Structure formats: structure tokens, C-alpha cells
Amino acid sequence: MSNYVDASRTKTRRPLTFFLLGLLLFATTCFLMYDRLAAHQPITLPPEAYTYNVAQSVQQLVHYQQSSFFGSIPDAINTAYLADITNYIDESLHYTFKGDHTTDLHYSYGAQATLQSTSGSRAANESIANVWTKQYTLLPKTAGTRHAKVLAIDPKVQLPFTQYKQAIDQFKDAFNAPVNSSVVLTFNVQVAGSINGAAFEDDKTSTVTIPLDQQIYRPEVKFIDADTHTVFPPQSLGIEGVVSRYELWLALIIAVLGVCCAIYGLHRQRIKTPHQKQLEKIFRYHDGIIVRASHAVDLADKNVVTVQSFDDLLNLEEEIKAPIIASKVNSRTTHFIITRDDIAYMYTLGEPAPLKASAAHAAHPPAANPTDTTARQTKIKISG
Numbered sequence: 001m002s003n004y005v006d007a008s009r010t011k012t013r014r015p016l017t018f019f020l021l022g023l024l025l026f027a028t029t030c031f032l033m034y035d036r037l038a039a040h041q042p043i044t045l046p047p048e049a050y051t052y053n054v055a056q057s058v059q060q061l062v063h064y065q066q067s068s069f070f071g072s073i074p075d076a077i078n079t080a081y082l083a084d085i086t087n088y089i090d091e092s093l094h095y096t097f098k099g100d101h102t103t104d105l106h107y108s109y110g111a112q113a114t115l116q117s118t119s120g121s122r123a124a125n126e127s128i129a130n131v132w133t134k135q136y137t138l139l140p141k142t143a144g145t146r147h148a149k150v151l152a153i154d155p156k157v158q159l160p161f162t163q164y165k166q167a168i169d170q171f172k173d174a175f176n177a178p179v180n181s182s183v184v185l186t187f188n189v190q191v192a193g194s195i196n197g198a199a200f201e202d203d204k205t206s207t208v209t210i211p212l213d214q215q216i217y218r219p220e221v222k223f224i225d226a227d228t229h230t231v232f233p234p235q236s237l238g239i240e241g242v243v244s245r246y247e248l249w250l251a252l253i254i255a256v257l258g259v260c261c262a263i264y265g266l267h268r269q270r271i272k273t274p275h276q277k278q279l280e281k282i283f284r285y286h287d288g289i290i291v292r293a294s295h296a297v298d299l300a301d302k303n304v305v306t307v308q309s310f311d312d313l314l315n316l317e318e319e320i321k322a323p324i325i326a327s328k329v330n331s332r333t334t335h336f337i338i339t340r341d342d343i344a345y346m347y348t349l350g351e352p353a354p355l356k357a358s359a360a361h362a363a364h365p366p367a368a369n370p371t372d373t374t375a376r377q378t379k380i381k382i383s384g
Contacts, residue, residue, distance in 0.1 A: 025258030029251050050195040050231040052099040058187075058206055058221050080218045083211075089159040089219075093187040093206055097151040101195060104147050109189045111139035111157045115212075116173060117179040131179050132171060138185070161210070168212045181212040187223075191231055196233035198344055250311040275332055275350045281350070282310060282336075283326075289317055289322045290336070295339055297327040303345035313338060313347045329353040 064070050065085045074081060097105065117132040138157040161183075168181040192201040204222035253292040283290065307313055313336055317324055320340055327335040333350040 008160070018225055021258075021261045023258070023262065025261060029255040029258060048196045048233045049202070050099060050101055050198070050233075051104075051201070052097060052200070052229055052231075054191075054202055054204065054224075054229075055094075055096045055098075056204060056206060056223050056225055057094045057222050058208060059092045059094070059189045060208065060219060061222075063087045063089065063091070075305070080216050083161075083165065083215055083217055086161045086165075088161050089155065091159055091185055091208055091212070092156040092306050093156065093188045093189070093223075095153040095155075095204065097153075097191050097202065099149055099195075102147065102149045103193050103195050104145055105151050105191055105193050106143070106145050107151060107153060107189070107191045108141055108143035109139075109155050109187070110137075111142035111187050112137050113157075113159060113164070113187065114184045114186070115167060115181070116184065116298060117168065117180055117181045121180070131177065134144050134167070137364075155187060157185070157188075157332040159185060160209070166210050171279050179213075183212055185210050195231055197233045198233040200229065202229070204228075264313055274330070275334075277350055279334055286314070286324070290326050293325055293327045295327075297325055297335065298330060299337070299344050299346075302339065302342055305343060305345045307345055307347045310336060314347065371379055 025358055061365075062074055063082050063086070064072055064074060064082070065087050067085055070085070091111075093176060095109070095110075097107075098106075107284045113136045115136070118128050118130055120128045138159070139155055142155075151344070164183045171177075172179065172181075187206040189204045189206075190201065192199070204224060204227075209220040209222075209223070211217045228322055307316070313324060316322075316338055320338070322338050325337045325339070327337060329335060330353070331349075333353045334349065335353070336347045336349065338345045
């Protein structure tokens with residue numbers, strides 16, 4: 001029996017291949033980044049492409065109850081307002097859609113107000129949860145179609161601040177609940193169409209949040225002031241345009257893959273199989289008496305005697321003073337051989353490998369041979 005190493009549980013390693021692949025991917029990333037930075041002229045869009053710009057703004061005008069301090073409207077330089085004398089608030093949205101071609105534009109818009117009482121505080125990093133909400137439609141959904149290049153939509157609503165504040169006060173008085181209260185005005189605008197078979201849609205939401213439980217409040221306005229999009233009809237953008245459009249993302253993906261492959265290759269180089277560990281240990285301790293063959297040893301004319309351990313082969317080497325030949329069969333098998341006349345004594349490290357037919361006829365040497373090692377009982381396992 002040879003000292004068999006179960007290599008089926010070891011992984012097939014290609015450390016150098018993965019490392020070189022990582023270097024190749026890294027070089028590809030460098031080329032893409034260079035090409036990206038070296039491109040001085042922008043990509044020329046095909047004539048079928050459609051580019052549109054969207055601009056928005058939100059304006060509001062607070063109306064006070066008549067007061068000797070403010071009149072009915074506070075000065076424009078005032079950005080904080082008194083809740084006790086606020087009567088109503090005019091809110092208006094200005095939405096402008098500009099395309100570079102005339103086409104059918106299908107639009108819709110509307111506005112609604114939501115009263116909400118919440119628990120929690122953003123200032124204290126607490127999660128916000130709704131306790132009570134009520135919705136009011138201030139501007140019903142309006143839809144239409146216009147064949148144009150520019151579309152302007154200017155919805156205007158009046159926010160009844162006093163009415164909403166009274167509703168919140170009634171809720172608090174009824175339940176005596178410590179809640180935060182506000183009204184959220186939401187403008188929704190949608191513009192859709194198609195150009196040369198390619199559909200596009202612009203959906204914008206703008207909000208104005210006004211506290212209802214503070215003596216002095218400041219409206220919080222959120223909207224996208226400007227936006228630009230380009231619509232490419234099918235098959236209109238060439239290969240160069242597509243690559244240029246996604247070149248940066250492609251370079252980042254390839255860079256990540258390259259780093260992963262290089263790290264994996266270096267990591268696998270440091271991981272050795274049991275066969276490699278045993279082989280290195282044998283060479284480290286007995287390199288002086290081992291001859292490493294450059295190719296597989298031909299044993300076609302020899303009677304092969306298999307020995308149980310490498311220690312048996314060492315004893316035989318001391319007895320007949322013949323070198324030990326190390327013959328690599330593959331990455332999982334190495335033969336150690338001592339030849340004498342027409343007999344080859346062989347120890348197999350790793351998986352058993354088949355010999356040529358003429359070399360497998362005799363499993364034992366002649367009985368009269370004084371160096372017969374088949375009767376040896378010494379068996380030393382070499383473990384990694």
C-alpha cells in the first residue's frame with residue numbers, strides 16, 4: 001500500500017492564472033480610465049435622440065389677519081411667521097418642460113394637503129410615526145395633451161392655515177396626546193410622451209411642510225429645481241456611444257473584478273494541499289539523496305516493487321547506496337524510485353497513478369533477491 005493522499009477533497013488551484021487575470025483586468029481598467037479622461041470632445045448625439053429640461057420653483061405668500069404691526073401681508077424679507085395671526089397661505093408651483101423637438105406631451109397635475117400628527121422627534125434621532133392623518137384635495141387632478149416643444153404648468157392653491165390649526169387643536173383637546181402636528185402640501189406633476197418609438201415620462205413631486213404646533217413657524221420646501229434627460233430611440237446609439245456612456249461604470253466593475261482575482265490568486269498561492277506539504281517536507285529533509293527527474297521515468301523494462309512508506313525507501317537507499325529518483329506524474333502524484341538492475345522500487349506519494357502495462361506485470365521481486373523489501377514491517381507515515 002502506498003501512502004495515499006485523498007486529493008479529492010482539495011480544490012483545483014489556478015493561483016497564477018487568477019493573478020494574471022487580475023493584472024489583465026486592472027490594465028483594462030487603466031485603459032478605460034485613460035480613454036475617459038483623454039476624450040476632449042463630447043459624444044455627438046444621434047439626430048433621433050430627444051433631450052428635455054425641466055425647471056421648477058415654489059412660491060408662497062402668507063396672509064395675516066389685519067394687524068397694526070404687519071398689515072395683511074408680512075414683508076418679503078421675513079422668512080418666519082406668526083401662527084396666531086396667520087389666516088391662509090397662497091402656494092404656487094411653476095413647472096416648465098422644454099424639449100428639443102415638438103411632440104405630443106400628455107400632462108397631469110394636482111395638489112393635496114395632509115394633516116398629520118406624529119410621535120417622535122428628528123432632533124432626538126427618534127423614529128417618526130404617524131398618530132393621525134387626514135387628507136384634503138386642494139386641486140383635483142387635471143390632465144390634458146398638447147403638441148408642443150415647451151409646456152408650462154402653474155398650479156395655484158390656497159392653504160387654509162386657520163382651519164387646519166383648529167382641527168389639530170381639537171384633536172389634541174380630545175385626546176390630550178403629546179403629538180407633533182403639521183400640514184404637508186404636495187404638488188404632483190407628470191409629463192409623458194414618445195419620440196421616434198421611445199417613451200419618456202417625467203414625474204415630479206414637490207412638498208411644503210408647515211408646522212401647526214409652533215408659535216413661530218418656517219415652511220420647509222422640497223423640490224427639484226432643474227433636471228435634464230436624454231431619450232435614445234432603439235438602435236440609435238452606436239457601439240462607441242454606448243461604451244462611452246457606460247465607460248465609467250464598466251471601468252469600476254472591471255477594477256473590482258481585477259482586484260478580486262488578484263487577491264484570490266495570491267491567497268490560493270499560500271494555500272497548499274496535503275500532497276504539497278508532504279512533498280516539501282521530503283525535499284527539505286532528504287534533498288541530498290534525491291535526484292529530481294525532468295520528466296516521467298520510463299519503467300517499461302523494469303519489474304516494479306511498491307513499498308509502503310518513504311522510510312522503507314530510505315532504508316533501501318542506505319543498503320544499496322543508490323540515489324532516489326523523484327518523478328512527478330501530475331500535480332497530485334509523485335513517484336520516488338530506486339532502480340537496481342531490472343528492478344524498480346517505488347513509493348507513490350499522492351493518488352495512485354497507473355503504470356505502463358509492461359511495468360505492472362510483477363508486483364514483487366524474485367524471492368532470492370537479498371534486497372527484497374516486501375517483508376519489511378517498518379511503516380512511517382509522513383504527515384504535513
